[in-house]
Amino acid sequence: MSSTQTRRKISKRAPAEAKEDAQSAVQRRFLRLGLERQQDFVVHLPLRYEDETRIQPIASLRPGQTGQVEGEILHSEVQFRPRRQLVAVLEDGSGRLALRWLNFYPSQQRQVERGKRVRVRGELRGGFSGVEMVHPRVTVAGGELPDSLTPVYPTTDGLAQPTLRRAIDQALREADLSDTLSEDIRRRYRLMPFDEAIRSLHHPPPSVSYQDLVEREHPAWRRVKFDELLAQQLSLAMARAARLAQRSRAYGGAGQGLVQRLQKGLPFALTAAQQRVVAEISADLARAYPMHRLLQGDVGSGKTVVAALAAAQVIANGGQVAMMAPTEILAEQHHGKLAGWLEPLGVRIAWLTGSLGVKARREAIEAIESGQAQLVVGTQALIQDKVVFANLGLVILDEQHRFGVGQRLELSRKGEEAGGALIPHQLNMSATPIPRTLAMTFFADLDVSVIDQLPPGRTPVVTKLVSDGRRDEVLALVAQEVRSGRQAYWVCPLVEESEALQLQTAVETHERLCQALPDLRVSLIHGKLKAAEKARVMDAFQAGEVDLLVATTVIEVGVDVPKASLMIIEHAERFGLAQLHQLRGRVGRGAVQSVCLLLYQAPLSQVARQRLRAMYETGDGFEIARRDLEQRGPGEFLGLRQSGAALLRFASLETDEELAAQAQELARHWLEHEPGRAQVHMHRWMRGRQDYLRS
Structure with missing residues (x-):
């Protein structure tokens, strides 16, 4: 076969192969989201919604608001100051709106040529020349408006919202949406039918409260959260039953x-x-x-x-x-x-x-x-x-x-x-x-x-909040503790300088403390030291040969030095609540009154303020854990960050305790009396993640 014939054959096959490759790429992206079966698409629910059901007058919009307007392009040009950008001006009769793109293609430039009527959607900002939208979405004016809110789904790189929406809509047409809960159960727990709940969440009518939808307080969300918690309770109960059926050696x-x-x-x-x-x-x-x-x-x-x-x-x-x-x-x-x-x-x-x-x-x-x-x-x-x-x-x-x-x-x-x-x-x-x-x-x-009790001789640790500006007082306290025959920790979050976080580094802090406290034996430990060097430093600290140990969070757990009675945590506002509590637990291991100083840098965010207040107010680990759960969710407790799959996507442990108790009650009943129904429900929700629950 000649090279010309080969090229012709390849060119004939290319469009079909390219289409096949594109389809398989989309499938791979679906799989990355855990979307394989129709049921997976059905319960892949929106993160938020966009209201494209109405056109708003420009004059009615305020900065910070997302809106959709329609009008005529009065002016359009590419500007080069302060950088290359596409700028256009839209008028709708009620007012004018600037449109701006910092990155754009020729096709976008043609979309907003002078004289064209367009529909644009985006967030309003206050600009130098009045209100503007940066990188708005543009379509031709006059098209039909949707009759429900537009869902925005969790997605992955390379998977566009329209593609995801089409796949989910197809699943909604073809999948089995039959209810796993009987009418009696729905009435008892005040739950709407599954089919109705799912369709309401994928395509909510404009009359639905947007607030209830995004805050997951709508009755449709209540049904979905109950179903998810029920599936979880069923899997845990099944995992327990399976464990009781397994055999182990009895060590009696x-x-x-x-x-x-x-x-x-x-x-x-x-x-x-x-x-x-x-x-x-x-x-x-x-x-x-x-x-x-x-x-x-x-x-x-x-x-x-x-x-x-x-x-x-x-x-x-x-x-x-x-x-x-x-x-x-x-x-x-x-x-x-x-x-x-x-x-x-x-x-x-x-x-x-x-x-x-x-x-x-x-x-x-x-x-x-x-x-x-x-x-x-x-x-x-x-x-x-x-x-x-x-x-x-x-x-x-x-x-x-x-x-x-x-x-x-x-x-x-x-x-x-x-x-x-x-x-x-x-x-x-x-x-x-x-x-x-x-x-x-x-x-x-x-x-x-x-x-639930500490060994005798352990003293509660006094926790104090100290602003970064009082560092001299802190240094004086360290010197005083050491003169009294005790030891101290100085904890820093990072080893290397990070301009983004502007945190003091352990290395720099060690050098500064050596200069500020020349009479003290100051040592340094961090995660990048070799194991033998870490062991040497810790042995010296435990033996009392080091007065002040500058450390990163490698000393968070397990380190037991009874003479260490003072801990300073640098940039305490950057640590999680559970981690702060763990670090504080390194002192207070002897009979002497111990102190933990949380050194913070103002201004504090709302979350950081709550975190530090919790540390100051309580030393009770259960109360700390409760507040940490409120602030950061269950991932920290479960080790799920590394599993690749959070086991609850919709229910909230802070607000849905009543639903969790109801789900637990029904799970027990089903496993005893209706195991077939339990299996059908599990198939819809668990997506093969049951194995994680036995770990």
Whole structure:
């Protein structure tokens, strides 16, 4: 075949292939949004709405308002001062409006040529020459107006709203919109029919209150939120039922000898709360189905020793235990404590992190695989493919919300791979208490143990708010504390300079503090230091060889230095509430009165002001957690940021507690009496995300 014939053949195929490629690109973008089945498109609901049902007079619009006007272009030109831009003037008889494009194509220029009648939509701003719209949407005047508000959907790069709207409208015509709730249930919970609710949200008539729609208070939103919460409650109940049907090794009476020896060897007595929690966990481990328990306790309440006693019970019965922590510093703290308690009793402990040398890593992996290592402490290195456990019986996750859902599942599956049909027990630990609503929704399939008292000798931390302008007073306080034989932390958010945030860096702060306090031994720790260097600095601080430790948030959890009685948090307004509470928990670990200074830079935003006020007003972890949930949503508690899928898209944990309780009630009834209906409802809503709920 000649090259000319080949080119002709290619040119004939090209349009069809190009169309096919374009379609597959659109499909890929749909999948990126989780849109695969018709049902997925049906419940892909608008973020907001645009009112294109009416034309407004220019004179009636005010800056900050989004509007749609129609009129004649009086003037149009490309200007070059101060930069290249397309400028036009539109008149509708009531007034004039400037239109401006900073980036434009020749086709846009032709759209707004002088004398043309056009319809434009955009947000009004106050400009140098009166009101203007920047980058408005332009169409030809006189077209038919829609009879409902125009939905604006969550989308992804390269997927235009019109494409998404067409796909959703097609799904609304073809999908099964039958109701999963009976009329009796709808009446009992005051819910509108599903079909009506869905159509109202995709195409609301202009008479509907825009406020009710965007604030999700319309009855149609109430129905959607109930359905979503019901699907979630069903999956959690199913996950719990599935767990009870799974098998685990029962680690019972044979382990009590080691547990008792460990308890007798401790240099302190357990609190009543710790004893209660130890008994709950011990009973779980003795059962032949997997424990899935959340151990929560405020900062410094003594969760690590509870974990050690659980580990001892499993190890004495021949099982292996893996404890995974989110940072090397925290993992090392746990390793030091557990080794001090358990190694004298003959327990063999392995250490595995990403920074280990090749030889040490190989030896640790071999000890894990052979079963010689009875307790393995480490970071995410534990979930690498090369790590194989001989007999993993218990997985302990510290600060479980700091791991992605996938990572938590991965470690649990290490036990499944090793034991075939047997599933390891799982203990999740968190110093961030779970608010009641969150426990009722996301953690409904978990058993929860709470250590609700601090060990004796712990003193409440006094929290003070100090503006950046009083830095000299703060330095004087640091010097005074050190002269009294105590130590201090100075926490900074970043290591490297960021012009955008204008935050002081740990490195710069360390240098300034060395100059301002030349008599003090000032040291520096941050995330970019090598593991050995971090360990050296922390060991020196714990040994009292460092007076003032300048640090980033690597010291947020797990660091225990009883002589440290003062903490200064630089740019406290930039931290989250839960993180501030965690940092504050690093002091107050001895008998001396401890102080946490929140150093802030004015002016404060409304959110930052609320956050700092909460820290000043309460040291109660549950109250802090409740306020943090109000401000930041559930992602922080759940570790869902890394999972790629938030499990609630529409319901709000702050405002929909009543709906959550009703959904929980109906889920229990359905699973007992109407399991078929439950499956149909799940199919519509969960989109294959049930597996995340077992982590």
